[in-house]
Amino acid sequence: MTAPLDEASVRSLVPGVLAVLVRRGADFAAAEDAVQEALLEAVRRWPADPPRDARGWLVAVAWNRYLDAWRADASRRRREDLAGEEPAPGPVPDVDDTLWLYFLCAHPSLTPSSAVALTLRAVGGLTTRQIARAYLVPEATMAQRISRAKRTVSGVRLDRPGDVATVLRVLYLVFNEGYSGDVDLAAEAVRLTRRLAAVVDHPEVSGLLALMLLHHARRASRTAPDGSLVPLAEQDRSRWDTAAVAEGIGILQAALARDRLGEFQAQAAVAALHADAPTAEETDWVQIVEWYDELARLTDNPVVRLNRAVAVGEADGPRAGLAALTAVDPALPRHTAAAAYLHERDGDLATAARLYAEAARKAHSVAERDHLTRRAARLNAARGR
Amino acid sequence: MAKYLLLKHYRGAPAAVNDVPMDRWTPEEVSAHIAYMNDFAARLEETGEFVDGQALAPEGTFVRYDGEGRPPVTDGPFAETKDLIAGWMVIDVDSYDRALELAGELSAAPGAGGKPIHEWLEVRPFLSAPPTVTE
Numbered sequence: 299m300t301a302p303l304d305e306a307s308v309r310s311l312v313p314g315v316l317a318v319l320v321r322r323g324a325d326f327a328a329a330e331d332a333v334q335e336a337l338l339e340a341v342r343r344w345p346a347d348p349p350r351d352a353r354g355w356l357v358a359v360a361w362n363r364y365l366d367a368w369r370a371d372a373s374r375r376r377r378e379d380l381a382g383e384e385p386a387p388g389p390v391p392d393v394d395d396t397l398w399l400y401f402l403c404a405h406p407s408l409t410p411s412s413a414v415a416l417t418l419r420a421v422g423g424l425t426t427r428q429i430a431r432a433y434l435v436p437e438a439t440m441a442q443r444i445s446r447a448k449r450t451v452s453g454v455r456l457d458r459p460g461d462v463a464t465v466l467r468v469l470y471l472v473f474n475e476g477y478s479g480d481v482d483l484a485a486e487a488v489r490l491t492r493r494l495a496a497v498v499d500h501p502e503v504s505g506l507l508a509l510m511l512l513h514h515a516r517r518a519s520r521t522a523p524d525g526s527l528v529p530l531a532e533q534d535r536s537r538w539d540t541a542a543v544a545e546g547i548g549i550l551q552a553a554l555a556r557d558r559l560g561e562f563q564a565q566a567a568v569a570a571l572h573a574d575a576p577t578a579e580e581t582d583w584v585q586i587v588e589w590y591d592e593l594a595r596l597t598d599n600p601v602v603r604l605n606r607a608v609a610v611g612e613a614d615g616p617r618a619g620l621a622a623l624t625a626v627d628p629a630l631p632r633h634t635a636a637a638a639y640l641h642e643r644d645g646d647l648a649t650a651a652r653l654y655a656e657a658a659r660k661a662h663s664v665a666e667r668d669h670l671t672r673r674a675a676r677l678n679a680a681r682g683r
Numbered sequence: 684m685a686k687y688l689l690l691k692h693y694r695g696a697p698a699a700v701n702d703v704p705m706d707r708w709t710p711e712e713v714s715a716h717i718a719y720m721n722d723f724a725a726r727l728e729e730t731g732e733f734v735d736g737q738a739l740a741p742e743g744t745f746v747r748y749d750g751e752g753r754p755p756v757t758d759g760p761f762a763e764t765k766d767l768i769a770g771w772m773v774i775d776v777d778s779y780d781r782a783l784e785l786a787g788e789l790s791a792a793p794g795a796g797g798k799p800i801h802e803w804l805e806v807r808p809f810l811s812a813p814p815t816v817t818e
Contacts, residue, residue: 409777410684410777411684411775411777412731414684415731434686434734434775435731435734435775436733436735438728439728439731439733439775440731442729442730443730443732446729446730446731470816473816474814474815474816484815509816513815513816514815527813530817530818568818569818605818608818661810662808662810662811663811663813664812665812665813666813667810
């Protein structure tokens with residue numbers, strides 16, 4: 299008899315198992331390797347021989363693996379005539395174990411790509427192979443990226459909590475990567491953020507979770523069966539995940555009530571206003587513009603001003619939107635696409651078609667490029683070129 | 684976390700500073716050049732930035748569809764083709780600046796006289812998947 303392995307529930311055990319090893323005195327890098335080996339062993343053995351206590355099994359196997367590696371290392375050190383001591387119990391981190399891991403894996407000394415990779419492995423419990431496939435790089439490259447990241451943070455002592463904003467940036471990056479590979483990074487980011495929200499009380503963590511849930515809710519309607527992008531205004535809203543929308547809005551409202559506004563809460567508020575509109579025409583663009591004004595006060599990210607100009611175009615008409623766009627750096631990605639859209643709304647189809655074609659040449663993704671090319675082609679065909 | 688193609692041209696790029704054809708180098712200079720390229724790739728593997736590296740044979744054939752039930756038409760190779768790709772390296776890096784930095788290092792590969800070639804490499808960003816958050 300073999301039972302199917304519930305991968306998500308196995309992976310959710312990883313941070314706890316890792317924390318036990320570290321608490322027993324293992325250094326982070328070696329403990330993390332040992333847990334990864336135990337995880338691979340579990341994947342091999344559990345379908346035929348499921349353990350009664352999954353967490354206990356992982357702790358025991360990981361600890362044995364850690365000791366094997368430590369002994370091999372110690373005997374090598376002895377051969378090299380260096381002192382080898384038994385692993386001594388180390389300091390116990392004075393914060394929640396999971397939270398401590400989040401902070402370590404998003405440590406500011408790491409580059410964004412290494413923080414992402416380390417978080418997915420040590421907190422998310424993904425294998426190196428899965429992470430490599432998600433980011434479309436060779437497994438050896440990802441293995442190196444992770445081991446370098448571990449070396450970078452190996453000396454870090456987390457005697458006080460880190461900055462939660464660094465963790466949120468890493469989780470946002472994972473979410474925004476989407477779902478191109480065979481690992482669903484967006485769903486993984488939601489899972490990791492949900493778990494973070496359970497161990498730390500911070501309105502911006504709630505804000506990010508709400509933002510993710512509200513965007514995740516639209517996922518089924520974001521692409522057509524042929525893989526092409528469906529813009530928000532044309533999405534089939536009956537396919538939005540109403541449970542995720544309701545959960546996202548609930549989380550956001552509770553966060554906003556605490557009156558400590560931050561970037562992610564404001565972004566989630568925009569997403570909530572879209573989610574609330576039964577049809578695209580009924581979108582409350584005036585409120586959306588107000589939220590973009592809030593966002594502009596919170597961050598100097600120029601993309602906010604670009605999105606605000608598009609929202610102004612919906613609230614006050616395309617001329618007002620184009621006027622707002624003149625204050626935005628034209629070098630921004632999607633600036634030309636926004637201009638094309640506003641000119642189309644204004645009825646200047648020749649300019650719009652030309653700008654859509656130009657925006658397609660500047661697009662950063664294949665789906666976006668194809669979408670913009672189709673819009674240019676549609677306008678050109680309608681004008682009977 | 685973006686992929687870039689570092690493209691090496693046989694022809695079509697502006698002339699390198701140390702522009703001596705490879706067959707005029709000493710055998711040791713050729714070996715030093717190849718070792719530099721291999722070391723560079725190995726270093727990128729170690730930093731977790733390497734995706735792929737390939738070299739191409741200089742001569743290719745043009746092929747096109749010639750209608751239902753007919754074999755494809757071939758033509759070439761054309762000796763006069765203006766642009767000729769020698770090979771590429773694909774990197775996955777945190778920033779555009781890092782891509783430029785690495786291309787600069789690769790361009791410093793030694794050539795004739797053991798001096799850097801200073802060849803022009805073309806850096807081209809990959810198109811990626813669209814971001815999840817769009818507004």
